[in-house]
Amino acid sequence: MILLKSLTLFTLLLLASPQVSAHPLALHLKARRNDAVTTTTPLYTRDAQSPLLDSANSTAHNASKSVHTLQDLYVGNSNFRKNARLSAAEVAEEAPSFMFLGCVDNRVSPAAIFNAPAGSIMSHNNIGNQYSAKDPSADAAIAYAIEHAHVQHVIVLGHYGCKGVEAAITQSSTTTSLVRAWVKPISHLYARTRRREIVILRDSRMPRRGLPDGIKTAPPASDAGFRALVEENVKQAVKTLRKNSILTTAYSRRAMKTAVPSVDVFVHGLVYDEVTGEVHDLHVSFGPPGKAIPDVPFAAVAAAKNFHRDSFRPGINRGKTWDFGSHESH
Numbered sequence: 001m002i003l004l005k006s007l008t009l010f011t012l013l014l015l016a017s018p019q020v021s022a023h024p025l026a027l028h029l030k031a032r033r034n035d036a037v038t039t040t041t042p043l044y045t046r047d048a049q050s051p052l053l054d055s056a057n058s059t060a061h062n063a064s065k066s067v068h069t070l071q072d073l074y075v076g077n078s079n080f081r082k083n084a085r086l087s088a089a090e091v092a093e094e095a096p097s098f099m100f101l102g103c104v105d106n107r108v109s110p111a112a113i114f115n116a117p118a119g120s121i122m123s124h125n126n127i128g129n130q131y132s133a134k135d136p137s138a139d140a141a142i143a144y145a146i147e148h149a150h151v152q153h154v155i156v157l158g159h160y161g162c163k164g165v166e167a168a169i170t171q172s173s174t175t176t177s178l179v180r181a182w183v184k185p186i187s188h189l190y191a192r193t194r195r196r197e198i199v200i201l202r203d204s205r206m207p208r209r210g211l212p213d214g215i216k217t218a219p220p221a222s223d224a225g226f227r228a229l230v231e232e233n234v235k236q237a238v239k240t241l242r243k244n245s246i247l248t249t250a251y252s253r254r255a256m257k258t259a260v261p262s263v264d265v266f267v268h269g270l271v272y273d274e275v276t277g278e279v280h281d282l283h284v285s286f287g288p289p290g291k292a293i294p295d296v297p298f299a300a301v302a303a304a305k306n307f308h309r310d311s312f313r314p315g316i317n318r319g320k321t322w323d324f325g326s327h328e329s330h
């Protein structure tokens with residue numbers, strides 16, 4: 001039943017085309033901020049009363065209710081218009097600093113994860129937060145973000161438990177073929193990577209005596225190999241962005257001083273943990289040649305452990321279990 005629900009979700013997500021969200025006013029904004037790291041939400045803090053605080057509370061209040069019907073959406077929009085619209089419009093007049101390349105399956109939006117006001121963050125999503133130079137939609141979104149909205153950071157945001165990465169591991173015939181085709185690059189990564197946790201996961205699922213078809217069920221989100229593949233997938237997207245993307249061209253134009261304005265955008269790879277709410281840095285940031293990369297304040301991702309809490313993988317579930325609450329103490 002859960003699998004069926006997941007598949008239905010995937011189908012719906014696939015049908016929803018990738019999109020860029022930002023206020024059109026961003027197009028006309030030329031103002032740049034000097035500090036690339038710390039000025040994302042100047043009007044909004046948890047500690048100080050600000051015009052946006054009420055709207056944030058209102059959003060949180062609405063968010064505490066389930067939204068399942070069109071009527072729920074209508075009521076939510078009515079509340080938004082009453083409480084938060086003016087503040088959101090105010091935020092949208094600021095130049096956005098961040099563009100996220102995320103996953104459609106991550107239903108916790110970057111704005112929610114980073115407690116940022118609505119309208120302050122641009123995003124482009126696809127299944128498994130992938131980037132390919134052959135994906136004109138992603139390239140157009142990034143080009144728009146850097147050339148017109150003048151964002152300062154492009155962030156690839158993965159998330160543990162990603163259903164796209166899960167589909168790449170299981171390659172289940174019950175997953176719609178469109179999704180299987182889309183996550184094929186992640187399947188290739190899974191098949192060829194030498195990262196130890198992923199090798200263990202891969203080997204554990206192989207056909208063997210008493211299990212001629214191998215393991216076809218999805219690994220739990222806590223599986224170290226699954227988590228490692230989520231991380232490697234983010235790294236892969238950042239690597240491809242570095243090697244072959246609209247950014248490569250933008251950096252060349254910057255070096256030749258033909259880019260107006262100069263493109264000083266940085267790229268980072270982060271991963272979000274849906275269990276703890278924490279965001280970790282994968283240490284793959286890059287920026288224009290010769291330009292110092294700003295410090296990324298998020299803690300480095302803890303090394304995934306080669307042990308598992310599940311008993312269906314004999315021989316590899318020795319030792320301690322993964323403890324979501326204590327990454328940083330390991």
Ligand SMILES: [Zn+2]
Pocket residue numbers: 103104105106127128129159161162163164165
């Ligand atoms: Zn995902």
